[in-house]
Amino acid sequence: MNKDLIYVISKENHSVEDLKSILTAHSEIKFVSLVGIDLSGNDTDEKIPMKIFLEDIGGFLKGAIQTDGSSVVLPGIASLNNAKVDMIADTEVNWFVDYNFELMDEETNKPVGTLRIPCFLIHEGKAVDSRHILKAATAYVKDSLLDSYKKNPELLASYGAKFEDVADVIATAATELEFWVKTPDETAEIQELSTSQVLQEQYWTRTKGAVRSALEETLLLMEAYGLEPEMGHKEVGGIKAHLSETGDLTHVMEQLEIDWKYADAVQAADNELFVRTLVKETFRRYGLDVTFLAKPIHGVAGSGEHTHLSIALKLNNGKRFNLYASTDNSFLSIYGYGSLMGILKNYEVINPIVSATNDSLRRLKPGFEAPVCIVTSLGHSVEVPSRNRTILLGVIRDLQNPLGTRFELRAPNPFTNTYLALAALFTTSMDGINYAIGNKKTEADLLAELSKAAGEETAYLEKDRAYRSEEDVFEDYTDEERSRLFGKAPATVYENIIAFDKYPEKLDVLKCGDVFSEKILNSFRTGVERRWLTEISSRIISNYADEIRSCKKLHCAERALDLDVANWQKVHALRQYLLKDTYSTKSLFTRVKDAISAGDYATVSELQVQMDAKIIELRDLYTSYKNNLLDV
Structure with a gap:
């Protein structure tokens, strides 16, 4: 790593004075790119010479740059005869410098950099982009909980706090990134890949040659960018590479995973978007292709992007509490149970956002540790955390670290729009939390309702459904039993998206707090159907x-x-x-x-x-x- 390079400009340094000072001192950063995210999760990228940016930094931050909205996925919003979209910089997140290591600046002998500035897309005075939708969802979580604490100050007693002690409520998230890597223009026999997968010959084995170098450089770069990588390893898919006469590895075909630390939800989604580019470009420099497709090879394990979420309470004295962690020796707190129930009850309208492509639904088939049922697992006892990998939404608990309590949604893939997926998860979470708080439910009440049998009527969850299983969902139930207890999984994009029509009351939950407007949902649906x-x-x-x-x-x-x-x-x-x-x-x-x-x-x-x-x-x-x- 080049220690003279600046990899990130933190949100504390986004004033005009700080930016001018930093960028003037780093003349190798030649360009600025405003990064807006459309409703399909595509990010904009343009090269604006740094000289122009430095001449009017204030103007740029307030929306001096515009784009053609008809060229991105905003159908029904930005049309050819009304396409102008303003790009407003987000100064509340970190900005990354994307370096072109194949182009050196002659004056500094450093790679040419582009400052990527996340932004909001504004059409006719309203934000219409994925980043803003997620930001609106986190604001809805914060405002709803603060309002509950103001009306019900006894909710804070277990944290030893009063309403005036509360500094913030923070929605946090993290993702895991799986991907396939191979040498260009080479293919492998499906039978060979399938056999290797069944024999578990690749899972967590050593990386070698160019793959090892690319993976290690990626992790080092993530450290430089402050992304705090936690692990990089081989996943289940792949075959043994061949050794050429020159000592190079050929016929590379293997699956990898990279994990990194959580952040507040919007920053976490920005981090994931940047890591995808970082991975692809780093491996390309080593002569390797990377694909983030959910199911690039039929009959072999696909690539997921397990998405983690939780909510934290921060007090003025600096103390931080995980609101999902129980304070009374249960699996979860009332917030945790409520959040879990809200997601599961409304998942039919979340699923079209999480799995919006043909490729994503090909991955979600029985037999590949990919979830097909709306069901969770808590564990057989409070003392033994669950690691059931056959369910949709898992509860991750560390008995020694309550701050680590979170949910893991196993359905997303690398092309899931993480901004919209998290927005939907947090918004539906609040539906369940509001039910729990509004009805003064205890942890025991909520555990009993979540654990109900199909046919048992409860106040919130649906009568004919079950929502919890500690069994192997694939092995211990027949196809008919799974569909009856946990719902039938959609087979196509159309079967998935028509949930918007079939469950209008659940769709209304997404609209709470003005997170997803009718116009946004219609635009998203149109884009999904066109792509399908x-x-x-x-x-x-x-x-x-x-x-x-x-x-x-x-x-x-x-x-x-x-x-x-x-x-x-x-x-x-x-x-x-x-x-x-x-x-x-x-x-x-x-x-x-x-x-x-x-x-x-x-x-x-x-x-x-x-x-x-x-x-x-x-x-x-x-x-x-x-x-x-x-x-x-």
Whole structure:
């Protein structure tokens, strides 16, 4: 690490005077980029010469820069005839300097840097970006709890405080980042990857060569940026690399994970966004490709981004309490139970925000430690914290450190919009907390309600559902039992997003505190549906078609057995069903495209499920066909 570089400008140094002093002293920082986050989680990036920024820092911070809102995902908000969006800098978070280590400044002999300034996107005087939505959610949490403390000062007794002692209420979060890394233009056999996964040959083993160097440099850079990395390690997916004649590793194909410390919610989301770029660029310098896709390889473990959240109470004397931690020898406090119940009860309208893409739902299948059911685990006893990895929302507890009590949502993936996901989680948390406080529930009351059996009527949670299980959700329940007890998991983006229509009362919870407005939710939905349909018609079908055409006849007629001929006929018939039109029949692909053109989303969804299943069937049939041939 270059000790002469400045990696972060903290929120305490965002005055015009401090910025001018710091940036003038670091002339290697050549550009400024205002970073706004649209409703799909895309971040803006532009290169503004530092000279222009230094001439009018105050103007920049107040919104001197504008962007074309029709070029980002804000459908129904910023249109071609009303596209102007102002970019207002957020001075309450840290700003990172992004260095181009492949371009050196001739005067200083240091890499050229770009100061990335997180900002809010303002359209017609209203903030319409993901960062602002999360900030509004954390403000809603703080204002709601402060109002409760003012009306019910006895709530603070267990913390030895009075209302006037409260300095702040802070929503905190952290994420874990999983990703696949490989050498460019090389692929691995799925069977080989699957076998290695079952044998657990890669999980937590040593990293080697370029992968080790890239991982270690990433962790060192995270330290330099003040991100406090806690661990980097190999995940379950991958195969052993090959050693070339020059001593370099080739055919790299492995899965990694990086974890780092929590922060307040908005800063945590900013940190994650920056770490993704840091990882991708660092590994690229070592000749390695990185993908953050949730399910890049069928039949092999996907990449998650487990998201942690908690709420802290800060007093004027500096003491800090985790509001989720019990003060009465229970699993959780009333805030913890209430928060957990609020998320679980309303998860049907959170899920479309967490899992908004085709790729994300491919990962959420039984058998890969990916959650498919709306259920939590607390542990068999208060003395033994749970580590059930089959549930959706886990309770993480450290008996020696109450400040570490938090929830871990296991459904997100690296392309989840963390800003919106956290906003939805904290907003629905308050629905449950308000229920607990408003009805003067005790920890024992809430534990009993959370642990209720399906069919048992309670005041808050739904009668026909169960919400807690200490069992293996995949092994100890049948598919029918899981769906009956914990809800049926959506198979497509459409099945997921129509929860906005099916559960209007739950959607209203997201609108509390003006966190998600009707306009924002409609815009988000439009963007999700457009991406879903575009991916199917322009990417998924195209990729499937290439795969189908690669399934070629391999046997010679004179040497083939009857079984080989029969196997090929099954393969060929399925190829035609999927891809080939005739005068009298349409292929499955054509029927999908016709349904898209007609705007028949329900039919598109049904046909997509069939299409994905048929492709998997084709892969299995073609593998069986090939495996029976001697000369391939």
